[in-house]
Amino acid sequence: xxxxxxxxxxxxxxxxxxxxxxxxxxxxxxxxxxxLLGPSGCGKTTILRLLAGFEKPDSGEIRIAGQDxxxxxxxxxxxxxxxxxYALFPHLTVFENVAFGPRLKRVRGEELQERVTDALRMVKLxxxxxxKPGQLSGGQQQRVAIARAVVNRPRVLLLDEPLxxxxxxxxxxxxxxxxxLQRRLGITFIFVTHDQxxxxxxxxxxxxxxxxxxxxxxxxxxxYEAPENLFVARFVGEINNLPGxxxxxxxxxxxxxLYDRVINLKSQYVFRVGDRVNLLIRPEDVRIWREYEGSxxxxxxxxxxxxEEVVYKGSTVDLAIRLDHGDVLATTxxxxxxxxxxxxxxxxEGERVFVDWVHDWETILPHED
Amino acid sequence: xxxxxxxxIAYLILxxxxxxxxxxxxxxxxxxDSKYSLEWQGMTWAWYQNLFDDPxxxxxxxxxxxxxxxxxxxxxxxxxxxxxALYRYDFFxxxxxxxxIFVLMMTPDIVMGIALLILFASLSLPLGxxxxxxxxxxxxxxxxxxxxFSRISGFDRHLxxxxxxxxxxxxxxxRRVILPLLVPAVGAGWLLSFTLSMDDVMVSxxxxxxxxxxxxxxxxxxxxxxxxxEINALCTIMLxxxxxxxxxxxxxxxxxx
Amino acid sequence: xxxxEPFKLAAIGMIWFWLAAFALLPNLLVVLASVLERGGDEFVxxxxxxxxxxxxxxxxxxGVLLDSLWLAAATTILCLLLGxxxxxxxTRMPARWRPMLLLLVIIPFWTSSLVRTYAMVIILQTxxxxxxxxxxxxxxxxxxxxxxxxxxxxxxxxxxxxxxxILPLYAVLEKLDRRLIEAAHDLGAGRVTxxxxxxxxxxxxxxxxxxxxxxxxxxxxxxxxxLLGGARTLLVGNLIRxxxxxxxxxxxxxxxxxxxxxxxxxxxxxxxxxxxxxxRGALP
Numbered sequence: 001x002x003x004x005x006x007x008x009x010x011x012x013x014x015x016x017x018x019x020x021x022x023x024x025x026x027x028x029x030x031x032x033x034x035x036l037l038g039p040s041g042c043g044k045t046t047i048l049r050l051l052a053g054f055e056k057p058d059s060g061e062i063r064i065a066g067q068d069x070x071x072x073x074x075x076x077x078x079x080x081x082x083x084x085x086y087a088l089f090p091h092l093t094v095f096e097n098v099a100f101g102p103r104l105k106r107v108r109g110e111e112l113q114e115r116v117t118d119a120l121r122m123v124k125l126x127x128x129x130x131x132k133p134g135q136l137s138g139g140q141q142q143r144v145a146i147a148r149a150v151v152n153r154p155r156v157l158l159l160d161e162p163l164x165x166x167x168x169x170x171x172x173x174x175x176x177x178x179x180x181l182q183r184r185l186g187i188t189f190i191f192v193t194h195d196q197x198x199x200x201x202x203x204x205x206x207x208x209x210x211x212x213x214x215x216x217x218x219x220x221x222x223x224y225e226a227p228e229n230l231f232v233a234r235f236v237g238e239i240n241n242l243p244g245x246x247x248x249x250x251x252x253x254x255x256x257x258l259y260d261r262v263i264n265l266k267s268q269y270v271f272r273v274g275d276r277v278n279l280l281i282r283p284e285d286v287r288i289w290r291e292y293e294g295s296x297x298x299x300x301x302x303x304x305x306x307x308e309e310v311v312y313k314g315s316t317v318d319l320a321i322r323l324d325h326g327d328v329l330a331t332t333x334x335x336x337x338x339x340x341x342x343x344x345x346x347x348x349e350g351e352r353v354f355v356d357w358v359h360d361w362e363t364i365l366p367h368e369d
Numbered sequence: 370x371x372x373x374x375x376x377x378i379a380y381l382i383l384x385x386x387x388x389x390x391x392x393x394x395x396x397x398x399x400x401x402d403s404k405y406s407l408e409w410q411g412m413t414w415a416w417y418q419n420l421f422d423d424p425x426x427x428x429x430x431x432x433x434x435x436x437x438x439x440x441x442x443x444x445x446x447x448x449x450x451x452x453x454a455l456y457r458y459d460f461f462x463x464x465x466x467x468x469x470i471f472v473l474m475m476t477p478d479i480v481m482g483i484a485l486l487i488l489f490a491s492l493s494l495p496l497g498x499x500x501x502x503x504x505x506x507x508x509x510x511x512x513x514x515x516x517x518f519s520r521i522s523g524f525d526r527h528l529x530x531x532x533x534x535x536x537x538x539x540x541x542x543x544r545r546v547i548l549p550l551l552v553p554a555v556g557a558g559w560l561l562s563f564t565l566s567m568d569d570v571m572v573s574x575x576x577x578x579x580x581x582x583x584x585x586x587x588x589x590x591x592x593x594x595x596x597x598x599e600i601n602a603l604c605t606i607m608l609x610x611x612x613x614x615x616x617x618x619x620x621x622x623x624x625x626x
Numbered sequence: 627x628x629x630x631e632p633f634k635l636a637a638i639g640m641i642w643f644w645l646a647a648f649a650l651l652p653n654l655l656v657v658l659a660s661v662l663e664r665g666g667d668e669f670v671x672x673x674x675x676x677x678x679x680x681x682x683x684x685x686x687x688x689g690v691l692l693d694s695l696w697l698a699a700a701t702t703i704l705c706l707l708l709g710x711x712x713x714x715x716x717t718r719m720p721a722r723w724r725p726m727l728l729l730l731v732i733i734p735f736w737t738s739s740l741v742r743t744y745a746m747v748i749i750l751q752t753x754x755x756x757x758x759x760x761x762x763x764x765x766x767x768x769x770x771x772x773x774x775x776x777x778x779x780x781x782x783x784x785x786x787x788x789x790x791x792i793l794p795l796y797a798v799l800e801k802l803d804r805r806l807i808e809a810a811h812d813l814g815a816g817r818v819t820x821x822x823x824x825x826x827x828x829x830x831x832x833x834x835x836x837x838x839x840x841x842x843x844x845x846x847x848x849x850x851x852x853l854l855g856g857a858r859t860l861l862v863g864n865l866i867r868x869x870x871x872x873x874x875x876x877x878x879x880x881x882x883x884x885x886x887x888x889x890x891x892x893x894x895x896x897x898x899x900x901x902x903x904x905x906r907g908a909l910p
Binding site: 453588 | 632633634636637638640641642644645648649650651652653655656659708711712715716718719725727729730731732733734736737738739740741742744745746747748749751755785788789838839842843845846847848849852853863866867870876879880883886887890894
């Protein structure tokens with residue numbers, strides 16, 4: 001098992017009296033695409049800056065490729081950054097911007113020419129070599145910033161919300177390009193974003209952060225399907241949170257009372273009888289029966305509810321459904337290819353429906369507010 | 370056009386008129402073909418010719434130009450680096466330094482002149498070229514610092530981090546990123562310093578000696594003897610030089626990075 | 627201290643050294659000189675005395691001081707009265723004209739004030755431009771004795787110093803948020819109230835800066851008084867000059883200079899207070 005290329009051990013940092021990072025422990029493997037995801041102010045950019053060397057941690061250790069970064073200034077680290085504002089040198093051409101790093105390492109002549117052109121080719125900008133940054137569009141500047149960083153063959157590439165200034169379509173296209181680039185180069189990418197969709201689609205692993213702590217660290221699938229706390233469940237995707245209580249325990253299965261029904265469900269956590277729990281259900285896992293569907297006995301096992309809002313979203317229909325017990329559920333219904341007449345998603349506000357979800361697709365967490 | 374607008378424009382024109390009328394009169398009369406009268410007698414270059422035929426005056430002008438060039442250059446060197454340092458670093462006594470530069474800029478010329486005179490006297494330095502040069506450098510520095518600092522404050526702050534990130538040392542960052550972007554501001558600072566130096570009367574008055582005459586003081590002594598067309602011509606030339614330098618400096622400062 | 631960054635050390639060191647040697651030290655020496663006795667061959671004798679300051683209070687010199695203060699103050703107030711509306715109107719001009727208009731103010735600002743004072747002499751002379759025009763227009767029968775009078779000195783100082791008042795005022799008026807004024811109008815405030823309670827407090831730092839840049843030089847500008855006022859007018863600036871060069875009474879000249887510096891300090895403090903107040907928001 002190879003050593004992780006990046007390691008943060010018990011790293012803490014505070015600005016003035018405000019703590020920004022509290023005891024962060026994180027590892028990144030070589031060649032992995034690791035995303036730091038979280039709302040503004042959670043500390044994700046700070047971690048990036050600590051790795052780059054622009055800030056020093058108040059306590060803890062930072063190791064890159066096994067080497068302690070304690071005394072190493074940014075110019076000596078084998079790490080490069082793609083800044084949110086691109087930070088291209090306005091007085092230099094695209095070529096010279098990209099050549100900046102190699103030149104400092106005394107790369108000259110043909111070798112320099114080759115390396116720079118290669119890097120530009122990778123981001124599809126060879127023809128813009130003679131232009132100045134001021135003459136490029138946002139997306140093009142971004143790619144120059146990437147080329148300028150990767151041409152130095154760093155061990156790790158740090159990307160600080162590089163796509164946040166781009167419009168939707170361009171963003172989506174760049175996400176794919178970046179992922180392909182990372183695969184090709186084989187270097188570790190540490191990517192910072194507050195967009196959870198971006199994080200899920202691009203990453204090998206995601207660290208969800210909040211207020212200076214890492215709430216959960218895992219693959220996108222783990223983060224989405226098995227959130228470890230309420231924050232992660234809420235921050236990544238939509239979630240429904242229903243109140244349950246344990247009435248019988250036979251770990252890993254428990255009898256959970258939800259409103260007036262008792263359901264037998266599985267959980268990795270250990271609960272005792274009487275514990276309150278949060279039942280977390282994703283909107284797309286909720287199933288809805290119309291009044292005329294199924295038999296009366298079947299309907300007796302479901303939760304009755306009324307449709308409050310219908311939002312047509314093109315590929316899906318989102319509903320807000322108020323259970324007779326009072327709570328509101330958000331659900332996403334997909335169009336079914338077999339439903340030729342498309343009647344199944346023709347919901348009306350005020351309509352009576354019956355609700356359940358796919359059992360064992362939910363997550364059960366200890367009760368939190 | 371409404372009455373209020375007319376009044377506003379009239380007021381502006383009035384004040385501009387006040388600011389420029391004497392200068393324009395001066396310029397016009399430098400071409401006036403009459404030694405004493407201020408009646409217009411026709412156009413002539415005679416007075417300018419007289420100036421150029423006067424070797425002493427030319428020497429004095431050269432003296433001024435020399436001091437101006439040297440002091441502007443040294444002040445720009447020290448001032449530009451100081452501006453970069455103030456922008457980049459936090460250090461012990463930083464706000465004190467900023468305060469000192471500000472106070473220096475605000476100090477009335479006469480106070481500065483005296484202070485420097487006392488300094489030179491206590492060091493037993495003879496008053497002449499060197500004391501003049503040191504004095505001019507001193508009052509030029511704050512203007513360079515302010516000019517360069519205001520330009521550098523407009524930088525994307527990530528530019529310097531980007532340079533570091535790519536492997537540049539402090540010195541390389543300054544040399545390859547900061548200074549090239551500051552060239553217009555540094556140039557403007559030099560030009561402003563040159564102008565200040567050429568025009569300075571009061572500080573120079575106290576710190577120079579008979580061995581080294583400079584233009585403004587020469588003009589001063591000439592003027593005390595009375596108005597002559599030669600003085601008009603000389604002043605017009607000084608105005609012209611200042612005007613050109615200031616225009617270039619403004620153009621430099623207007624350039625977007 | 628690790629010399630990890632030699633550049634940083636060099637840059638900071640240079641400026642500190644220069645300022646300490648040529649700005650800080652000389653001024654300390656002035657203060658020192660002001661409390662020493664007048665020397666014979668040397669410029670000062672090393673004996674402590676407050677005589678120089680006492681002499682400043684001597685009616686003769688006090689008169690000079692008060693005269694200078696009066697002249698400088700009059701000039702400053704005139705500059706303010708003329709310059710404030712001017713700067714304000716500049717900010718109301720269409721944006722594309724403003725750089726040009728501003729340049730037209732900056733040019734006199736950088737032009738040698740000696741040259742401009744001299745230009746004033748030409749205008750005000752007995753056979754000068756103003757008299758000629760007035761004679762031609764038949765408004766006067768005989769040329770006016772304009773030169774060598776107090777109004778002439780004030781006119782000269784006004785002429786030299788007006789741009790120094792306009793520029794800081796313009797800077798601060800330009801930053802004024804128009805929406806504050808609109809909001810005040812909306813709330814029913816009249817023009818005078820708006821000026822008194824919004825515009826003035828917010829532009830106060832500019833006013834103080836402008837006053838500093840006109841009042842202090844006004845006290846020291848001996849050549850204006852020389853050329854336009856003649857031997858009759860003795861100002862602090864002239865006084866200091868004479869003490870240093872003619873009378874060789876350095877302690878006395880130094881004392882007068884310290885006084886000037888003290889005034890400057892006061893004005894700087896006023897500036898500091900006003901800008902703190904403006905940034906904290908001036909609406910009561």
